[in-house]
Amino acid sequence: MFYRLLIRFVSSINTNFVHKFAYLYTYSLCRLCRFIPISLSLPLNPVDVIGLHFPNPVGLAAGFDRNGKLLCCSEPSGFGFIEIGTVNVDAQIEADDKILNVVKNLEKAAGKYQNKNRQQQWGVNLGSLENTVSDRTIADYVQGMQLFWSHADYFVINLSRPDSPARVLNPDMEKLYELLQNIKQQHGRLTEKKGKSIPVVIKTAVDYINNEHINNVLLLAKDCGIDGAILAFEAWPDIHAVCERVRLFAEQIESFPFIVVGGIRSAKDANRVLNAGASLVQIYTGLVQDGPLQTRKMIDSLGGLTGERDVAP
Numbered sequence: 001m002f003y004r005l006l007i008r009f010v011s012s013i014n015t016n017f018v019h020k021f022a023y024l025y026t027y028s029l030c031r032l033c034r035f036i037p038i039s040l041s042l043p044l045n046p047v048d049v050i051g052l053h054f055p056n057p058v059g060l061a062a063g064f065d066r067n068g069k070l071l072c073c074s075e076p077s078g079f080g081f082i083e084i085g086t087v088n089v090d091a092q093i094e095a096d097d098k099i100l101n102v103v104k105n106l107e108k109a110a111g112k113y114q115n116k117n118r119q120q121q122w123g124v125n126l127g128s129l130e131n132t133v134s135d136r137t138i139a140d141y142v143q144g145m146q147l148f149w150s151h152a153d154y155f156v157i158n159l160s161r162p163d164s165p166a167r168v169l170n171p172d173m174e175k176l177y178e179l180l181q182n183i184k185q186q187h188g189r190l191t192e193k194k195g196k197s198i199p200v201v202i203k204t205a206v207d208y209i210n211n212e213h214i215n216n217v218l219l220l221a222k223d224c225g226i227d228g229a230i231l232a233f234e235a236w237p238d239i240h241a242v243c244e245r246v247r248l249f250a251e252q253i254e255s256f257p258f259i260v261v262g263g264i265r266s267a268k269d270a271n272r273v274l275n276a277g278a279s280l281v282q283i284y285t286g287l288v289q290d291g292p293l294q295t296r297k298m299i300d301s302l303g304g305l306t307g308e309r310d311v312a313p
């Protein structure tokens with residue numbers, strides 16, 4: 001209630017500051033939690049998917065903690081996983097201070113857990129500023145994986161930008177195949193070299209009207225050995241429409257895990273999307289609008305609801 005009043009006040013003064021305010025508020029609260037005597041460990045409602053063990057199925061979507069600064073104190077937020085980025089790497093030039101800063105934040109956060117068992121999973125959402133599918137684009141993603149290999153739990157190949165080759169109505173499937181196949185090959189080489197495997201998923205937006213072609217994009221990703229997909233539902237009228245589409249995706253593309261983001265505002269919403277076939281869900285706007293305490297409550301209460309999960313048809 002207090003947070004909602006605050007955020008309403010902030011948006012009445014400057015709408016551009018709303019996200020920054022939500023970030024600062026969440027960050028400060030998480031840091032303050034270090035000084036309170038009660039333990040705020042992660043809500044447990046575990047899910048095993050893409051080769052990882054997630055303590056609960058609710059994650060923080062990319063864009064909120066772009067630089068990974070929240071990671072070192074993010075457990076009280078309750079999120080089972082945090083996705084940092086998008087980090088846009090340009091392989092043609094040396095990593096600049098901005099990117100090195102993200103690497104440092106991840107290293108620092110990982111250092112805090114050195115002798116402790118960290119349950120929260122950390123994803124790194126990687127991007128390329130190249131609009132076309134080219135050797136340069138592939139090199140950007142591979143460079144990104146190399147930079148973050150030591151501490152990332154999973155990688156996201158972000159294809160959700162409006163100009164992404166996966167998003168256009170009639171994507172060039174050959175080019176897309178070339179992109180994903182090449183990324184997977186280089187990922188295989190890195191796995192061998194580093195002696196540790198890190199799952200890779202793609203993130204693609206699912207528009208309300210033109211979304212049929214996404215089936216082919218997902219099938220292609222699956223064929224290329226990608227571990228799953230983050231489906232970002234944008235401008236959908238309500239959560240029921242999202243669930244219907246998720247159910248169709250799950251029916252048509254078997255054994256390919258989905259992480260669904262977009263329009264999830266409550267534990268009921270999250271539960272519906274999970275029932276429809278998503279393995280995990282992510283939240284962004286809900287955290288900005290309702291604040292970290294309400295979001296934590298929502299993640300806590302999801303554990304109670306999942307016992308009542310209806311069987312997906």
Ligand SMILES: Cc1cc2nc3c(=O)[nH]c(=O)nc-3n(C[C@H](O)[C@H](O)[C@H](O)COP(=O)(O)O)c2cc1C
Pocket residue numbers: 019061062063064066085086125158160203232233261262263264282283284285286
């Ligand atoms: C201000 C803002 C910045 C975002 N930045 C990114 C980003 O850098 N990378 C990305 O993959 N998604 C980004 N997103 C998209 C979110 O991760 C998410 O897919 C989208 O907001 C839908 O979820 P929601 O309805 O819970 O907000 C951003 C969203 C917002 C509102």
